[in-house]
Amino acid sequence: MLLQTQEQRLQAKADPQMILANALLNMSCLELTQAVQQEAADNPALEHDDEDLCSGCQAPQEQCAVCVLKRTDGYRNFQEYRCTGDEGYSFHDPEDDDIDPVSLAPEGYTLQDHLNWQIGAIIDEADAAIAEYLICNIDDGGYLRCDLSEAAEACHVSLDRVERVLHAVQSLDPPGVGARDPRECLLLQLAALRQDGADVALPECIVRDHWSELIAHRYGQMARSLSVPTECVERAVHFIRTRLFPYPGSRVRPSWCKTAHKNTPGVKPDVAIVRDKNGSFAVQVLEHEGTNVRVSPSYVRLWQEMQRNPRAYSEAERRTVMESLSRAQMFMRGMEQRKELLRKVAETILEEQYPFFLSESPEDLLPLTQSKIASLLHVHESTVSRGVADKYIQLPSGQVVSFRFFFGKALSAKHMVKVIVENEDPACPYSDQQISDILKSLGYEVARRTVLKYREELNILSSRQRCVLR
Incomplete structure (x- = not known):
């Protein structure tokens, strides 16, 4: 016999608005732009407000x-x-208004351009399409990211022919390009060095036959297997580390570009700290291109019309419009919550690190943790962690730094060790314990062993050695 019973229980249920707000808060600038564009494409009740x-x-x-x-x-x-x-x-020529200045900028010199420029001189014209397919599937690091059987099927040729063309591609500059894994990449570079007359017998043997031992740093085991002294293995490993490069594609640059290796992708700040005419600071949460959206006025008017005259529309139509508007409004509230939290976190950082914003000198950074920010804002620490993850702030000078820059207590203490040593009395240098005591007086709880670690990382000698050298 079946019995029915009733019971009451409390169960935590995640709020969809909270889930969406946390997801938006955790996104970087690029991820937020993509999420907004995707939501605007999926939801007709949300449109760009440009x-x-x-x-x-x-x-x-x-x-x-x-x-x-x-x-x-x-x-x-x-x-x-x-x-x-x-x-x-x-x-004024009206046609000048249609010119896009970005289109006049020269395109970057890519690894594919470098390889295509070389390949025509060493392969037949009949194999040019195969080489082009393979080169297009080589990533910026120089690795081939497609299967050879897939290339053979796409080019309607045999697998042996694709392998022959791949060997030609792998002979191009830079050495190691076209490899399918790091092991093959290093072997290609060693083969190139061998052709140049370098003695690479032992390094090549280690990479080819003892790859697992190499990555596990088992030098003694390799020495016993190769019947050579351990010193020879260590010299061969040093040769591999200093003469070979696991990402050959990243070293490609045109001969006239002297600073291409220094170029790093720029980041867009999420928050800017500006100084007004009176010298006081203010926080601005920046709007990025593609993230300015609004609830569609036409959809609002349609919903109002449905409420006035419900019989003119079916139940499915009313439900679809209502769900689209609710989803759009929830997304807009999530965007506003993200913006408001970024503003509050930035204002708290500005208040806690005010001396730093006046000088923008790392010496003026004060110890600060995310838990302290969370307690000041009366939110959970995980909320602050999401709010500062992959976010950047622009200083009054124009410099852009990560939000986590202000929470780098260890980094700041490490820098303070260097400052203390530089300003000490040359005749009586500070010991590690004295440096630790000075740091504690400045608000840094750093032990003597930590000072020793920082000093060694900064290549600073001990107090006795500094006294002798001076």
């Missing part, structure tokens, strides 16, 4: 000096003067 952004700088029009100037009568009169001219001829 009419209030400057087409040049993508800043709000009220913050853009050019947009403010365009609203004045003087600017309109000047535009008419440019188009007509006092002498009856035109000073």
Whole structure:
């Protein structure tokens, strides 16, 4: 016999709004832009609001000096003067407005350009399509990211022919390009060095036959297997580390580009700290291109019409419009919550690290933790962790740093060790314990052993050796 019973229980249930807010908060600038674009494409009730952004700088029009100037009568009169001219001829070509200055910038020199420039001289024209397919599947690090059987099927040729063309690609500069794994990459580089006359017998044997022992640093085991002294194995490993490079593609640059190896992808700040005319600081949460969205007014009007005249629409139509509007409003609330938390975190950091913002000197950084920020804002520490993950802040000088820069207590203490040593009395250098005591007086709880570690990382000698050298 079946019995039915009732019981009451408390169960935690995740709020969809909270889940969405946490997901948006954890996103970087690029991830947020992609999420907004995807949501705008999936939800017809959400649309981009680009009419209030400057087409040049993508800043709000009220913050853009050019947009403010365009609203004045003087600017309109000047535009008419440019188009007509006092002498009856035109000073302004309307076609110039259609020129995109970005399109005039030269394209970057890629690894694929470098390989295509070489491959035509060593293969037949019949194999050019195969080589082009393989080169297109080589990533920026120089590794082949496609299966040879897949290439043979795509090019409608035999597997042996694809392998022959791959060997030709692997003979190009830089050595090691076209490899399918790090082991093959190092072997290709060793083969190139051997052709140049270098003695690479032992390093080549180690990479080819003792790869697992090499990556596990089992030098003694390799020495016994090869019947050579351990010193020879260590010299061979040192040769591999110093003469070979696991990512050959990243070293490619045109001969006229002297600083290509120093170029790093730029980051967009999420928050900017600006200084006004009075010298006080203010926090601005920046809007990025593609993230300015709004609830579609046409969908709002449609929903209002459905409420006034429900019989003109089916139940499915009303439910679809209502769900789309609810989803759009929830997404907008999540965006606002993200913006508000970034502003509060930045304002708290500005208050706690105010001496640093005045000088922007690392010596003025104070110990600060995410848990302290969380307690000041009365939120959970995980919320602050999501808020500062992959986020960047622009200083008043224009420098862009990560939010985590202000929580790098160990990094700041390490820098303070260097500052203390540089300003000590040369005749009586500080010991590690004395440096630890000085740091504790400055608010850094650093033990003597930690000072020793920092000193060795900074290549600073001991107090006795510093006294002797000076």
